[in-house]
Amino acid sequence: MRVGIIGSGSMGHAHARAWRALGVDFGIYSRDAPRAAQLAAEHGGDTYPDLGTLLADVTLADVCLPTFLHRETVEAAARAGRHVVCEKPLALSNEDAAAMVAACEAAGVRLFVAMVVRFFPQYRFARDLVQAGRIGTPRVLRLRRVSSPPYGGHSWFADETKSGGMILDLMLHDIDYALWTAGDVQQVYARETRVGTRHYAQAALTHVSGALSLIESGWAYPDGLFRTAIDLAGSSGLIEWNSDAAPTIRIVHGKQRHATPGVSLPVISAAADPFVLQFNHVLDALQREVPFDVTPGEALGALRVALAVRDSARSGRAVTLEAAT
Structure with missing residues (x-):
């Protein structure tokens, strides 16, 4: 399992800490390259120069971007055949959210919305x-x-x-x-x-x-x-x-x-961090091929x-x- 974190804001940091705590290999892409480098230095990941390079190299795309960028990014991940974690809210409209779910279903990839x-x-x-x-x-x-x-x-x-x-x-x-x-x-x-x-x-x-x-x-x-x-x-x-x-x-x-x-x-605490518990559940559900809790x-x-x-x-x-x- 290799996770690609997309975004370097507060949720990018929270997700990176959780993946690191679980011992999962991850990399980061952000349009703000200096912040991506800082996040990688702090949490031990590496960086990608663009979204396409990240999607070609990971198993799961973890979307930590502002909400208005969710649809285009999730649909790109689905087209690349990558499972998706997406921060909430899923989208800004019912129509965009339904399109994202449909894109993942059509591509045969799993979608988890991070209702932490x-x-x-x-x-x-x-x-x-x-x-x-x-x-x-x-x-x-x-x-x-x-x-x-x-x-x-x-x-x-x-x-x-x-x-x-x-x-x-x-x-x-x-x-x-x-x-x-x-x-x-x-x-x-x-x-x-x-x-x-x-x-x-x-x-x-x-x-x-x-x-x-x-x-x-x-x-x-x-x-x-x-x-x-x-x-x-x-x-x-x-x-x-x-x-x-x-x-x-x-x-x-x-x-x-x-x-x-x-x-x-x-x-x-580290043992009961909800982000760690959340992503441990994601890993388990993917491994056992059972539905996500969300x-x-x-x-x-x-x-x-x-x-x-x-x-x-x-x-x-x-x-x-x-x-x-």
């Missing part, structure tokens, strides 16, 4: 508890993810024609988690606030199952702050965790509201809901989604 939150131990364990029936039927999911604006709000992230904006780039994580945990969504309603480079939004997702997900997201905090939280309420219990607390997940059951003791998870269909579904949330936030009206086909 699914590999954070707290998030995965909480979802496993829901699936095991520990809180009964899911009723209300409250999810929070608020950070400072990327690069102070003065990078390609701030240009919605390139990134899709905060809802597609940041809130997408929790939209995907809500779908993964409580199933398909039939209606969304969202409100947003913008002040300068700061952008904050709240969204209510009505699931086909009857569950309700309430999501709070924003590029709104002072520089350096990032807060996340999970609050999953079911018919017979509650699961709670937030990033300011210890890594313990709290489970509350029944009218007595007693907390289950000893349900702890490790602090994120399927292309799930990535399409999360993008579809995120676009509907963005439309609702802009219009101030609820958006009803047609049943997924």
Whole structure:
């Protein structure tokens, strides 16, 4: 296995660290040659002069580029017969995303969309508890993810024609988690606030199952702050965790509201790095020829809901989604 990392920004660095931790051989291509050289020097990879040379030499293409460049790069990798890891969101439109999935299917290559939150131990364990029936039927999911604006709000992230904006780039994580945990969504309603480079939004997702997900997201905090939280309420219990607390997940059951003791998870470390866990899963799924934990269909579904949330936030009206086909 040789991985070709395409892009030398923050995700390029995060992915390079994870591949190195797994002992995977990798190289890097970036249009910014000095940054590619710096990334290679820091993480031990080598560099390629252009995309074609990289694609001719690798087994898997790892796309860490700004979102508006995803489609052309994924389609090039598919034409070269390379499996693909692509950072989220998959694309800026449903049409582009569907075309990318179709290109990979036609070429007979695998596509993994890097929804890394699914590999954070707290998030995965909480979802496993829901699936095991520990809180009964899911009723209300409250999810929070608020950070400072990327690069102070003065990078390609701030240009919605390139990134899709905060809802597609940041809130997408929790939209995907809500779908993964409580199933398909039939209606969304969202409100947003913008002040300068700061952008904050709240969204209510009505699931086909009857569950309700309430999501709070924003590029709104002072520089350096990032807060996340999970609050999953079911018919017979509650699961709670937030990033300011210890890594313990709290489970509350029944009218007595007693907390289950000893349900702890490790602090994120080299052994529990979600990027390492994510790519270890990719390698395992490729080797065993089993589906990825994030399927292309799930990535399409999360993008579809995120676009509907963005439309609702802009219009101030609820958006009803047609049943997924």
